[in-house]
Amino acid sequence: MIKYKLACKNCKNIFDSWFASSLEFERLKKLKHIDCHNCNSLNIEKSLMAPNILNSKSQKLKISENKKYLKVKNKIKKYQKFIKNNFKYVGDNFAYEARSIHYENKKNKLKGIYGKATIKEVNDLRDEGINTESFPWIDEKNN
Numbered sequence: 001m002i003k004y005k006l007a008c009k010n011c012k013n014i015f016d017s018w019f020a021s022s023l024e025f026e027r028l029k030k031l032k033h034i035d036c037h038n039c040n041s042l043n044i045e046k047s048l049m050a051p052n053i054l055n056s057k058s059q060k061l062k063i064s065e066n067k068k069y070l071k072v073k074n075k076i077k078k079y080q081k082f083i084k085n086n087f088k089y090v091g092d093n094f095a096y097e098a099r100s101i102h103y104e105n106k107k108n109k110l111k112g113i114y115g116k117a118t119i120k121e122v123n124d125l126r127d128e129g130i131n132t133e134s135f136p137w138i139d140e141k142n143n
């Protein structure tokens, strides 16, 4: 997982977003799946990272950043475990399954679902009043 600081060229909003890899970022950007949380503009750029100056101060900063990242990662992994035990995995069909639960009112379905959805799909579901949470997912193969 990679966290990028993204900058909206339209309203100058800066926000953080997680991606599986830098390639994934490029792919989503090409597909116009990355938009500004503030004004929905698609004019999004990765904001420039601080230059990597190797002095002791920045090294220390890096180490504490890594520790923070590990803490976050452990939290995400705990969350993932909970979700895997309590929710049904629907893979790429997430948007479809979420809609069918919502519209067909499948009350007998005790388990929630989890799966993959694009930012646009999640936004669409929210617009339709379907409660959807997104969070970073760590692919176990990469860790």
Ligand SMILES: [Zn+2]
Binding pocket: 008, 009, 010, 011, 012, 013, 036, 037, 038, 039, 040, 041
């Ligand atoms: Zn914006």
